[in-house]
Amino acid sequence: MRHRTAAAAALSAAFAISLCGVAAWAQDDAPGPSGKKVQYSPYPEKNFPNRVYFGDTHLHTTYSTDAGMVGNTLGPDEAYRFAKGETVTSSTGLKARLARPLDFLVVADHAENLGLAPLLMAKDPGLMATDFGKALGAKVDAGDLAGAWEVWSKAKSGGKDPLAGHEDIYRTAWSRLTESAEKHNQPGQFTAFIGYEWTSAYNRCNLHRNIVFRGGKQKADTIIPFSSFDSADPEDLWKWMATYEQKTGEKLLAIPHNGNLSNGLMFDDVTLTTKKPFDRDYAERRARWEPLYETTQMKGDGETHPALSPNDEFADFETWDKGQLGPAPKTPDMIPKEYTREALKRGLAYEAKLGVNPWKFGLVGSSDSHTSLATTTEDNFFGKVSAVEPSADPIRFDEVIGGIGGKPEVYQYARQTSASGLAAVWSRENTREALWDAMARKEVYATTGTRLVVRVFGGFDFTEADLDRSNFAEEGYKRGVPMGGDLPSEAQSAKGGRGPSFLIRALRDPDGANLDRVQVVKGWLEASGKTQEKVYDVAWSGGRKPGRDGKLPPVGNTVNVQEATYTNAIGAPALQACWKDPSFDPKQRAFYYVRVLEIPTPRWTTYDAKIFGVKLPTDVPSSIQERAYTTPIWYTPGQ
């Protein structure tokens, strides 16, 4: 569907009208602003989310043992200062700074042996009183960091906490983290969330969840984080979260990530430890505690996989599908239980069966950086861990990050890590409460690291004309639902079976690349119980026409690989569409989410090759198309 011609006509009309309006101002021309109180902002009287905030919900500092024990010396203070735009010296001595500050940050250090490295380096008396602490200290003092790492790995490999019974050590580390968050939280300017990562690695499969606290230090300090030493089963985590909420009156949410490294366990069709088929109660609890899913990050993009979406030419993006964190290889039967789009589809089937959709989640991206530096852009990528921070050293590309301990076929190398991603949150203000609430209602989207802006409203009476309204958002909320919402099925039947339409607007990152296209991804459940998906191109740049196969030709590529540059000579700075589902069936459950693609830009490895004069790796692309995925809008037939 193309709208530019229609839009241009509508605009010319609007322009003519607005010029007529000019004459009218002259009549009731008010005196200048001097001497009177002028309200510049039209927003105070409006109460809907009017702004998108960008942040990272998944950042590790030296308090994470797998960061602090391998060279990360920066703590949460540095992490927050960096996120706020200050210059920070990285663990390897490089000056680091973000081109633009982030709006919020969750320092999500691993709960397991939280703060071990900084306490070890400071020779914390509590830690040094333990045999475990002494063994580690001896290795560190001998300069044998790998040995210290091994001591820790071995100690925790049995699933037992080597610091069990030493709650004081945990309490020290946790209270330092919460204190740092409290100190850096500046309502209205920068939100520092309290959070941590529950690191369940069930048989070395990634089932990790990041826990985000809505409240502050006072309540958070009444606990120490529930870790995978306590239990590796998410059902126990949810139980613990429920207890916390009950006792404190505060709120928590959990964000799972990296289903692509879970070897089929992230979106399995049975419960984790009891291996029982889902029941309504399980579905309710999962949906309740896990309203979001981190769909893109450094260790691969998790939107979908070429094997699951063979007709989607953009499905193979920064794919990690060799195995898990540990040595076990991936088999094809695992793939359907690992990716976002497939889980959203299967969620519809569960809802039909159980009455509740366990996977009705919102989409965010985040970094999972272990350097304390939330870098998510290709031209400023500090890598997964401190050891692979920018340098000409081959370790930067060749370090093994995934499939550790396995055969070379399952390795994922540092060069394959993706400079991704960000969580974008639609909110009225930048506070813990407002941002957390927006996350809970899923009015969020994921980007692969850039700051493109996308907004979508779904409803049953939107038309083209609504796209160019100056009060676009106000109308959107009044007559429809935003990303994360449910299309009202009653409204649908009231409209005599008319299908839904979607108002979509996208703006490129102001300091980034133009847009290639806007797409709607629809997933639905047939009466037979079979799930389906289809990707629609709904707006695009230039005068391209879909080919005979219905596919829009590629936007082109301006990337100069040698120089690591691109130009905005192709693509569009803004795209919009009013899209109506051409094959809507009111009896079918469905979801719709928006995917926005940028024009190709150099991948971080290409910048590296240019800056350090190193050879471009051959097993990763030299340019990529950054993108955004919105949370879906769901449709459920009325009873």
Added chain:
Amino acid sequence: MRAVGKLVREPLVQFLVLGGLLFAYFEWRSGGSGPGSTRISITPGLVEHLASGFAKTWQRPPTDAELKGLIDEHVREEIATREATAMGLDRDDTIIRRRLRQKMEFLVEDAVDQAPPSDAELQQWMEKHADALRAEPQVALRQVYLSTERRGASARIEAEKLLTSLRSAGPDARIDALGDASMLPRELPLGPLSEVTRAFGTEFAARIDALEPGQWSGPVESPYGLHLVLVPGRIEPAPLALADVRPLVERELLAERRRTQLQALYERLLERYTVTIEMPKEEVKTQASAAPAEGGAR
């Protein structure tokens, strides 16, 4: 007598006597339950401490059996600590050496921290680093957007026309229905210039920064097209005042001082030592410096 005198000069005897004195001292200091003592008393306060630690993890108090386990564990740890100390296991221990060095360095750092920099010193440091410390100007913005994408070559002509109308309508002109609709904010309240950067990009913000407030002007180009812009208000950053940046200046100045003082200390102390360094043979050196390759994140 002579034999006694000789005995007194024996290091072992000295050690034993000293040890005995220390023992007596600790006995006295700690009321009989110090490092050399054979008495371990578990006080109600300690039991409460152990139980509350447990409760923090499990969100319930320990059962009697669990509490007994906690106490047993504590007793074991206490015994191990005392016996190990008595056996001298703490001597020549790299951890303890490291800890001593750290304490030594803490003394210097404490000394730095205890002599807070004077206002004059802070002022001087601030002035030296003024560029990095200065705040941004605050600007408000009103803008009317014309999409070059939609309007093509006529966008500029239309912009010029609209500018004339806007100028005659003045700074308070109603702009809700003007230009092309987009997600770009039509108005930004008075706020740091970075808010303009955030919404419109770095180059556009630089142009806004250079504008004379109070008058419609443009068209100014952004990544999205053309904009007719008005800066209704602007507040220059206040001249750098120590009161505003004091915590930051203090933090940075003290950090700098600790580094230089520590360096000075080691240089001073080094003068009292003769250090001879013999490097190992080449192959040994290579081996020793082989960095551990394991660094992957999990």
